[in-house]
Amino acid sequence: MALRLVARESGEWESMMKMIKMKDGEEEKHGGVVFTKKRGYDITRNPHLNKGMAFTLEERLQLGIHGLLPPCFLTQDVQLLRVLRNYDLKKDDLDRYILLMGLQDRNEKLFYRVLKSDIERFMPIVYTPTVGLGCQQYGLIFRRPRY
Known part of the structure; x- marks a missing residue:
């Protein structure tokens, strides 16, 4: 098929x-x-x-995923804008880290597209210093094992 x-x-x-x-x-x-x-x-x-x-x-x-997703179609560009909007609404770096790691666990293509859109803005969140805070708070932010 x-x-x-x-x-x-x-x-x-x-x-x-x-x-x-x-x-x-x-x-x-x-x-x-x-x-x-x-x-x-x-x-x-x-x-x-x-x-x-x-x-x-x-x-x-x-x-075989028809019906498993919402009945609308959004390009990756629109999805990128939505992620950026949600990112801007987060109050601190740990919340931004949780948002981005959740995105990586769901949709890697979009995750890397977000990082590439403004690498200088996002690298401090997914790398040092925020990842160190994420390690310290690991028990609180753990959602599910990585695929």
Whole structure:
């Protein structure tokens, strides 16, 4: 289904044939396209594969996630603006750190897009000195294990 569409659009039939030989749940990155056997809920819970509401209707149907996400489509640019707005509403650096680490746990593509948007602004939050405070408060900010 989704494999055929990606392979047909990109002309990468060899990669598709390798994909058939892959074990269940394995992933392969090839030329910016990720081939995976995961479907449905597993896609939305994997931060490497999750695009949030940026999945198109066709992708949602083929990956079995239609109905698991809100019924609207937002580009990564709009998602970036929303994250920046939420970031600005946070009162201290530890809250900003928690916001960004939660984003990394859900959607890595968007997380790195946020960091690249203003690297000088975000690096002190995800690196020293704030990460040291995060380590000291680890028991209070822990949400779930990293994927």
